[in-house]
Amino acid sequence: MSDQKRLFLVDAYALIFRGYYAFIKNPRINSKGVDTSAIMGFMNSLLDVIKRERPDHLAVCFDKGGSADRVEMFEAYKANRDETPEAIKVAVPYIEQILRAMHIPIMVKEGFEADDVIGTLSKQAEKEGYKTFMVTPDKDFAQLVSDNIFMYRPVFGGGYETWGIEEVKKKFEVDDPLQVIDFLGMMGDSSDNIPGLPGVGEKTAKKLLAEYGSMENLLANTHELKGKMKEKIEASKELGMLSKKLATIMLDVPVEFDAKDFELDHPDIQKVTKIFQELEFRQLLSNFQKTFAVEDSSAETDTEETPSKENSKTPKTSKPSAGAGQFSLFDAQGNEDVIVSTQSSRNTSETTSHLYQSIAPGLATKLFIQNLMKQSSVCFDTETTGIDPITAELVGIAFSWEVGKGFYLPFPENKDDAQELIEQLRPFFESETIEKIGQNLKYDIKVLRKYNIKVKGKLFDTMLAHYLINPDMRHNMDVLAETYLNYTPISIEELIGKKGKNQLSMRDVPLEKQTEYAVEDADVTLQLKEHFEKELGEANTQKLFDDIEIPLLRVLADMELEGIKLDKEFLNSLSEELDNDIKNLETNIYKEAGEEFNIASPKQLGDILFDKLKLVDKPKKTKTGQYATSEDILSYLAKDHEIIKHILEYRTLAKLKSTYVDALPTQVEASTGRVHTDYMQTVAATGRLSSNNPNLQNIPIRTERGRQVRKAFIPRNDDYTLLSADYSQIELRIIAALSKEETMINAFKHGEDIHASTASKVFNVPIENVTREQRSNAKTVNFGIIYGVSAFGLSNQTDLSRSEAKELIDTYYATYPKLKSYISEQVDFARDHGYVQTVLGRRRYLKDINSRNAVVRSAAERNAVNAPIQGSAADIIKIAMINIYNKLEAGNYKTKMLLQVHDELVFDVYKPELDTIKSLVKMEMENAYKLEVPLDVDLGSGNNWLEAH
Secondary structure: OOOOOEEEEEEHHHHHHHHHHHOOOOOOEOOOOOEOHHHHHHHHHHHHHHHHHOOOEEEEEOOEOOOHHHHHHOOOOOOOOOOOOHHHHHHHHHHHHHHHHOOOOEEOOOOEOHHHHHHHHHHHHHHOOOEEEEEOOOHHHHHHOOOOEEEEEEOOOOOEEEEOHHHHHHHHOOOOOOHHHHHHHHHOEOOOOEOOOOOOOHHHHHHHHHHHOOHHHHHHOHHHOOHHHHHHHHOOHHHHHHHHHHHOOOOOOOOOOOOOOOEOOOOOHHHHHHHHHHHOOHHHHHHHHHHOEEEEHHHHHOOOOOOOOOOOOOOOOOOOOOOOOEEEOOOOOOOEEEEEEOOOOOEOOOOOOOEEEEOOOOHHHHHHHHHHOOOOEEEEEEEEOOOOOOOOOEEEEEEEEEOOEEEEEEOOOOHHHHHHHHHHHHHHHOOOOOEEEEOOHHHHHHHHHOOOOOOOOOEEEHHHHHHHHOOOOOOOHHHHHHHHOOEOOOOHHHHHOOOOOOOOOHHHOOHHHHHHHHHHHHHHHHHHHHHHHHHHHHOOOHHHHHHHHHHHHHHHHHHHHHOEEEOHHHHHHHHHHHHHHHHHHHHHHHHHHOOOOOOOOHHHHHHHHHHHOOOOOOOOEOOOOOEOOOHHHHHHHOOOOHHHHHHHHHHHHHHHHHHHHOOHHHHEEOOOOEEOOEEEOOOOOOOOOEEEOOOOOOOOOOOHHHHHHHHHEEOOOOOEEEEEEEEOOHHHHHHHHHHOOHHHHHHHHOOOOHHHHHHHHHOOOOHHHOOHHHHHHHHHHHHHHHOOOOHHHHHHHOOOOHHHHHHHHHHHHHHOHHHHHHHHHHHHHHHHHOEEEOOOOOEEEOOOOOOOOHHHHHHHHHHHHHHHHHHHHHHHHHHHHHHHHHHHHHOOOOOEEEEEEOOEEEEEEEHHHHHHHHHHHHHHHHOOOOOOOOOOEEEEEEOOHHHHO
16 A cells, blocks of 8 residues: 555535435434434445545535535525425434544635645545545535545445546546536536526537537637527627636635644544434444454453364354554553444454354254254244245255354255155244244244144244334345344355346255354344343333234235135136227227327327327426426316326226236146235235235225226135125224224214215205215215325315315315314324324324424324324224134134225135125124224125125
8 A cells, every 4th residue: 555645535414415315215214203314324335435435534524505606696595495305414423423422523614615625635645655545425515626626425235436527528528537527517516506508418518529629719709500509509608718717616715724733643432322322323333342442451361262173163252353454543651542434333253252063863853853842932944946935845944042143954855755844843843932033924924824833822023023113114034134233144156146037046046154144133132132022111012012013924925825816717818808908908009199109108298299199288398307297296187188198098908908917827826726925024014914916005996997806816626716805994994993983983873874974064955955075075085184185185176176176175174173283183193202202102203293394294193194094904903803803813714814905804704604704704803892982894705706795
C-alpha cells in the first residue's frame, strides 16, 4: 500500500437519504415509535467505509441553508424538491451527536452545499499531497476527479466502486473530468431543477460534447446545428451558460483543511453506546464495538480458546490480532490498542465456534436417537431434493438443542431404506413431550407426512413468532439471523448454484457441506427461538401465537396436502369461449377506434384514446411521457365512453384467461391429480391468509365469466359434494360491535337486511319503501366507511354527484354517531400508541400515523380503522378453522376442509355426512368468537364450487 495519506470526505445527506430509502419497504421503527432507518442506514455505510478502507483522515460534510449563490443566480434552483421526510429530519441531530461522540469532524458552512465543501477541501488536501476519496453516489462529483481525487461510490447490492479519471472519462464519454460540468449543464438536472438546454438529454449531451468539447464552444457554433435543435439552443444560450454555472461545484468555500483535525481519532465508546442504546440499535452497537474493538493490554496473556473438534471454526471469543485482515487503526496511547477488522462485521460459520457432526448409519444413529429422546426441546430442519413438499424427497435432517452444536442425519436415496430410517425417528416426531422448533415448520410437516410421520407435541415456529412481533418486516431466516443475531448463514447458492437448469440437487452436495449448511440452519433457528420467546411476551402476542397461529399451522398443512380436484375439460371449453369473447371485443374496439392496434400496448392504446379520439382535454402522463391508461384512470371514463367499457372488459377477460383458465390446469400436481395451493400466514400485516401457487383468493366473482372459473373446482368423486360456508357481512358486524352502535347492532340482531336498514335510516324512508338504488348506495357507504371512503370516491362508485355523495356520508355519520366516534377513537389510539389491535390483540403498527405529510398520514389513519376490523375477521375465521379441524379429526370424519377464501371455507364432504357436517360447521363458525352482534353463516352445497357458493 502507498505511503501517501488518504482523506475520506463523506457526503452526509447523500448517504442519509440512501440509507433511509434502503429501508423504505421495511422501515426500522423502535419501541418509542421513532423511524431510525436513516440513522441506521448512514451509520452502516460509515462503519463499512472505516472497516474497508482504514482511512488516515476522515470528515463528514453537511449542507446548511442551501446554496445562496445559486439561488441568487436562479431563484428556482432546487425549488421543485419534495419536503424532506420526517424520519430524516429526526435523524440528522442524532447523526451529528454520534459523529461528535466518535470524534469525527463535521464540516458545514452556512449558505453552501456539501458538494462545495467537499470540493474545496478535496482541492486543498490535494495541494498538501493527500489522496482524497469523496464518499457519495452523486454523479456531479465526477467533475472534481483528478490524479489524486477519486469518487468512492456505494453501489446497489453492497460494496463500493472507485472512480478515477479513466472511469469518469468512460462513464461520461469525455476527454477530461472537467467536461462533466458541461455535460450536466447541457442536459440539466431535474433533481436540482437545473434547466439545461431544451431538447438535450443524456445521449445528445454526450454527442455534442464529443463534437464541440464545451458549452461555450457549442454556443459559439450553433450555426452548424440543424432544424429545431438549432432553434432551441440558439434561443437558450443564456440558459445554457446559467445551467453550467449552477452545475459547477464551488472550490472557494471558507473552510480549511487542517490535517491534524481530520485525523481519525479514538471514539468515545461510552457516549456512542449510550446513544445507540437510546435508539435501540442492538446489532449496530455490536457492529460499532467490533469495528472499534478496545482491548486491554492485560488481555495479551490470555490464551486463545482451542477448537475441540476439527469441525469447529475460530471461536467467537478469540482475541483479534494485528495481521492478515486486521490493522491497527490508531496509535495506541496508554494501555489501549484499538483494532479494526477489514472483514464483514457479521459473524459467519467461518468466524464462529461450532460443532456440527454428521451421524453415520448403524450404532452411531442408534446412540444419537437415544440422546435425542432425552431432550425436552429440539430444533429440526429437513433438507430435501426440491422446494415443493408434495414431490420433494428427504436428503437429510438436522437437529440442534444446544447453541453452537448440532447433528445431521443423511438419508439414503432408496425410498425403502429412507422409510426404514425415518421409522427410527418416529418416536421423536410423534412424542407429545418433546417440543419441536423450526423455521417455516409447515414445510417440514408436509414433507414428513409423505413418509407417514405426524409431527406431534408443542411447536415453536420462528417465522410465525417474528410475524407477530414485527408483522411489517421480512421473516426469512437469513434476514432474521442478520437482524437479530448479527450472523450471515451459508447461502444455499454456495451449495447448489443459482436457479436454472444447471442448479444442483442437495443430493449432489458433498456430505461435509450438507452438514455445515443444514445444522447451521437448525442452530440459528434455535438461537432465534430463544430471542423471540422473550419478545412474544413483550409484544403481548404469546396467546395469539399459542392459541391461533401454531394450531393453524397444522390445519393449513393438512389442507394444502389434501388439495382440490379440478375439471380440466371444463376449463378447456371455457378457454375457447373466452377466446371468442375476446375476439368479438377486439372487433368492437377496432371499429370504435377506426383502426387496428395492439390493445395490450399502453402506448398504442394511449395514443388512440387521447391523441386520436381526444376523450379528455388534459390526459395524465406517466414518468416516461406516455399517456397513463391504468385501470383506475380508464374506470373513471368508462361511464361516458363505450370504447373504454370494451377495453376494460377486454383486459378483464384476457387476464382471467391467462391467469386462471389457461394456468390452473398446468398447476395440477401429477402425482395427486389435484391443485395444492400454499397458504401463507406471514404475508398480510392484517392477519389474513394469503394464497399462492395458485392464488385461489383472487378469482374474480363479480363477473359472470369470473364466477364460472369456480365451476372447475369439483369434489373428489361421486361419493362427495362440495360445501361452502361463508360468513355473512362479518366486517360490518364487527364494526357494529366494536363501535357499540345500537342501531346497527339491533338491525343485525333482528335479522334485518343491513343495507336496506341503513338506507331506511339515511334516506328517512320506511324500510319497505327503500329502492334498489338507495340500498345499493347504502351498501357502498357501509363497506366504504371501513376503508375511509371520501365523497370523491363514493361519487366514482355510484351515480351520485360529489355534493350528493358528501351529503350521504354526512347523513350516515349523523345516523350512526357512535360509529363516527369509534373511528376517531381508533385514530387517537394509534397516534398515542403507534399501533391498533384486533379483538384478539393482533397488532398493526402504523409508523406514519403522526406524519406531517397529509397523504401519508391519511393512509395510516385509514389503516387504523380498517386493520382492527379486517384483522378481527381474520382471527375469527382462523379460530373457526382450528375448531372445525379438531372436530373433524376427533370424529374421524371422511370430510376434509380444502380451502379458505377470505370469509369462506370450502369442504369436500362425504355425502352421508352432509347434514352432520353442515350443523357442525355452522355451529363452530357462528360461535368462534362472541360479539355483541350474532355471527351468521350462509351454507351451500353442490357438484362444484360455484354451485355450492
